[in-house]
Amino acid sequence: MxxxxxxxxxxxxxxxxxxxxxxxxxxxxxxxxxxxxxxxxxxxxxxxxxxxxxxxxxxxxxxxxxxxxxxxxxxxxxxxxxxxxxxxxxxxxxxxxxxxxxxxxxxxxxxxxxxxxxxxxxxxxxxxxxxxxxxxxxxxxxxxxxxxxxxxxxxxxxxxxxxxxxxxxxxxxxxxxxxxxxxxxxDSPGFIVNRMLNALTCEAARIVEQGVGSVADVDIGARLGLGHPVGPFELFDFLNGIPLLNHVTDYMAEELGERFRLPVWVKNLVRAGMAGRDSGRGFYDYSQKGK
Ligand SMILES: NC(=O)c1ccc[n+]([C@@H]2O[C@H](COP(=O)([O-])OP(=O)(O)OC[C@H]3O[C@@H](n4cnc5c(N)ncnc54)[C@H](O)[C@@H]3O)[C@@H](O)[C@H]2O)c1
Structure with missing residues (x-):
């Protein structure tokens, strides 16, 4: 054809x-x-x-x-x-x-x-x-x-x-x-681009978990240090994608290894209904008017 x-x-x-x-x-x-x-x-x-x-x-x-x-x-x-x-x-x-x-x-x-x-x-x-x-x-x-x-x-x-x-x-x-x-x-979980993105996001979450840097500083670091247009936490908030990130990284962890498993503090955001911007809260708080 x-x-x-x-x-x-x-x-x-x-x-x-x-x-x-x-x-x-x-x-x-x-x-x-x-x-x-x-x-x-x-x-x-x-x-x-x-x-x-x-x-x-x-x-x-x-x-x-x-x-x-x-x-x-x-x-x-x-x-x-x-x-x-x-x-x-x-x-x-x-x-x-x-x-x-x-x-x-x-x-x-x-x-x-x-x-x-x-x-x-x-x-x-x-x-x-x-x-x-x-x-x-x-x-x-x-x-x-x-x-x-x-x-x-x-x-x-x-x-x-x-x-x-x-x-x-x-x-x-x-x-x-x-x-x-x-x-x-x-044919491999996350293919090329989402595999890179999810690896970066899981590491960013571990950086926060270990007290190495804050959510806001990790995002600023990705933007100003790596030249990314948005940081990983800002991105998933914008997409209202924290539940999907959790679901997909669980699957990737099963297939590719534990480095793709999100830390418990991110899983708890999903359990608390904090999906991202549209739900009022995600990695950041959008609940106050005008913010
Ligand atoms: N959201 C993203 O940024 C993104 C980017 C690239 C690829 N994808 C992929 O695209 C696909 C769709 O994602 P989405 O975010 O648009 O989801 P969505 O929930 O917005 O849309 C899914 C649509 O499928 C329809 N649907 C469900 N069962 C159907 C059926 N049997 N026949 C016809 N229509 C049916 C639903 O009515 C709905 O409109 C997923 O596989 C997702 O992984 C999403």
Whole structure:
């Protein structure tokens, strides 16, 4: 199969990242169809895409015709029949192996083309295990985007145990057509980027635990000493991602070693419901008005 901007792209699960993937495809000239089981999520997500594009128009980064052309390339629905003629399906449902497997079984049964690529945007789960429920594991790979997808230039292409060279080449080409830079990762927990990030964050948490430095000083150190745009604690607060960090590092600790286990004080934040900025508290306190 030739990868071009005319192929039929289908995104399954249009939550936070799925809808961002839809926007990125449409912005780079692809027609894209997004499906979700939840109509409310579709409506809210589309509103957000319209707002994002209007912001670009108001900043003079695109004109109103371009915005309308991008929106006209997006189709969204709770109907999964459009999967039948898909050339590429990108799955972005919840980060849960059972949900992923159920979704891939459904995709595999619905998609007619023998050549179609079945891709997952998982951040941490095994591509080989997801592929095992399909009749075409050679055409299953990871296509891991970074949020916000229209802005972030990186795509991790993840090769499962049975993924073919042809599939890897096609996914890389698709990423390039979106204006992204692909890097290739083997199927290993956290792949390349989240493995580096989670290792840094676990060490940062141990630095605090051992009284070597405070949360605020670790973040300042990462920004001013390492040149990172945000420190690790600020980042997970911003993403409201402390529970997910805890979940993923537990899995990475099982697979890769105890260096990925978060100290108890971070686990206690999760138990106390301190998920990050939106919950009012995370590594920092946002509960006071105006802070
Ligand atoms: N959040 C991030 O920054 C980020 C970045 C890269 C990759 N990811 C990965 O992207 C995936 C989605 O993450 P998210 O943060 O967007 O989650 P989310 O909870 O915002 O969205 C998941 C969506 O999947 C839908 N869904 C659930 N089951 C479905 C099914 N059977 N069929 C169709 N839709 C279904 C839900 O209705 C929801 O809209 C995860 O695998 C995650 O690891 C997340």
């Amino acid at each position: 030739n990868i071009s901007k005319d192929i039929k792209i289908r995104v399954i699960g249009v939550g936070k990242v799925g809808m961002s993937i839809v926007q990125a495809f449409a912005q780079s000239g692809f027609k894209v169809y997004g499906a979700d089981i939840d109509k409310d999520i579709i409506d809210k997500g589309l509103k957000k895409v319209v707002q994002n594009l209007e912001k670009l128009v108001s900043k003079g980064k695109m004109n109103a015709e371009e915005k309308n052309a991008i929106l006209s390339r997006i189709e969204l629905s709770t109907d999964f029949d459009h999967l039948q003629d898909a050339a590429v399906v990108i799955e972005a449902v919840f980060e849960d192996m059972d949900v992923k497997k159920e979704t891939f079984k459904k995709i595999d049964n619905l998609v007619n083309s023998k050549e179609a690529l079945l891709l997952t945007n998982t951040s941490s789960l095994s591509i080989s295990e997801i592929a095992s429920v399909t009749k075409r594991p050679e055409q299953v790979a990871g296509m891991h985007f970074f949020n916000p997808v229209p802005v972030m230039k990186l795509v991790e292409v993840v090769r499962g145990t049975l993924t073919s060279d042809e599939t890897v080449g096609q996914v890389k080409e698709l990423a390039r057509l979106m204006g992204k830079t692909p890097i290739l990762s083997a």
